[in-house]
Amino acid sequence: MSEITNIVTPIRLDYTYTAGHATQRFLLGMAEGRILGQRCPECAKVYVPPRGACPKCGVPTTDEVEVTGKGTVTTFCIVRIPSDVLSVPPPFTCAHVLLDGADLPFFALIQECDFDAVRMGMRVEAVWAPKAELAATFESIRYFRPIDEPDAPYETYKEHL
Amino acid sequence: MNRMAETASGRLTAAHVLEYPYRRSVGPVMGAFFTGLTERRLLGVRARDGRVLVPPVEYDPESGESIGEMIEVGPGGVVTTWAWVEKPRAKHPLDRPFAWALVRLDGAGSAMLHAVDAGSAAAMRTGMRVRPRWKAEPEGNIHDIVCFEPERA
Numbered sequence: 001m002s003e004i005t006n007i008v009t010p011i012r013l014d015y016t017y018t019a020g021h022a023t024q025r026f027l028l029g030m031a032e033g034r035i036l037g038q039r040c041p042e043c044a045k046v047y048v049p050p051r052g053a054c055p056k057c058g059v060p061t062t063d064e065v066e067v068t069g070k071g072t073v074t075t076f077c078i079v080r081i082p083s084d085v086l087s088v089p090p091p092f093t094c095a096h097v098l099l100d101g102a103d104l105p106f107f108a109l110i111q112e113c114d115f116d117a118v119r120m121g122m123r124v125e126a127v128w129a130p131k132a133e134l135a136a137t138f139e140s141i142r143y144f145r146p147i148d149e150p151d152a153p154y155e156t157y158k159e160h161l
Numbered sequence: 162m163n164r165m166a167e168t169a170s171g172r173l174t175a176a177h178v179l180e181y182p183y184r185r186s187v188g189p190v191m192g193a194f195f196t197g198l199t200e201r202r203l204l205g206v207r208a209r210d211g212r213v214l215v216p217p218v219e220y221d222p223e224s225g226e227s228i229g230e231m232i233e234v235g236p237g238g239v240v241t242t243w244a245w246v247e248k249p250r251a252k253h254p255l256d257r258p259f260a261w262a263l264v265r266l267d268g269a270g271s272a273m274l275h276a277v278d279a280g281s282a283a284a285m286r287t288g289m290r291v292r293p294r295w296k297a298e299p300e301g302n303i304h305d306i307v308c309f310e311p312e313r314a
Contacts, residue, residue: 003192003196004187004192004195004196004198004199004301004302005186005187005192006184006185006186006187007185007187007195007301007302008182008183008184008302009183009184009185010181010182010183011180011181011183012178012179012181012252013179013180014176014177014178014251015176015177015178015179016174016175016176016177017174017175017177018172018173018174019165019172019173019174023173024172024173027165027173028173084182085180135165136165136167136173137165
């Protein structure tokens with residue numbers, strides 16, 4: 001056998017993920033084609049997806065808020081490097097989308113759009129899976145696509161980059 | 162993440178795997194050790210104080226100088242300490258009760274961690290002689306040694 005110059009040393013964790021109360025509400029919303037967040041009772045920021053607490057105020061976020069699938073691209077990245085772990089073949093665009101009424105950008109794929117047309121401030125909307133395929137998963141939102149609206153001014157999302 | 166399933170309590174859960182399939186280059190010293198395994202040879206490196214370190218390292222543990230003189234050791238050795246595993250887990254090297262042990266191979270001045278297949282904890286003792294059980298088709302990694310076993314089983 002030839003000389004050994006490298007070895008594969010996989011690090012692998014198998015575990016059962018259990019959704020907490022807030023994530024469970026969000027995922028059950030996904031199964032109904034709804035986007036549910038939570039509002040902080042102190043600073044009034046709306047977290048989508050909710051985590052059950054406000055990281056700034058340190059208090060439970062008990063008020064549920066529904067937001068629409070419309071939002072604004074705050075930042076984006078075009079992925080061109082293939083990898084075994086990607087579920088989407090490159091090239092593709094992933095972005096942070098600040099949903100209208102939310103204070104936390106939402107990770108999303110952008111499709112139905114040329115790569116060089118994606119830009120900060122672009123208005124987009126969620127494209128949902130067909131009703132029969134809606135499930136308690138982020139993948140119920142297949143991707144976001146551009147909508148025919150003027151770009152959002154930088155000032156409206158500059159705090160969310 | 163896989164699809165969430167609702168448990169009897171109504172709580173959503175999902176099987177999740179986090180995996181980093183690292184491939185790392187091993188350099189000339191570890192490379193020689195792994196290449197030796199493909200030939201069923203156990204190689205250590207001579208440190209500045211004369212001890213042979215197995216598995217080998219690239220730098221002298223005392224002075225930090227580069228070292229690289231490869232010395233063949235073993236294949237037999239002595240258990241210097243051990244811990245019994247009554248219920249092996251999925252990723253353990255053996256699917257029956259075994260010992261994790263430090264094995265100091267003949268001619269070596271340091272001990273190497275590996276599994277010992279002794280059948281029962283009663284068959285284990287510090288100072289016992291063991292020898293490697295080799296995989297049928299060595300590939301050049303530590304799993305080429307399936308485990309160690311008592312020398313006179």
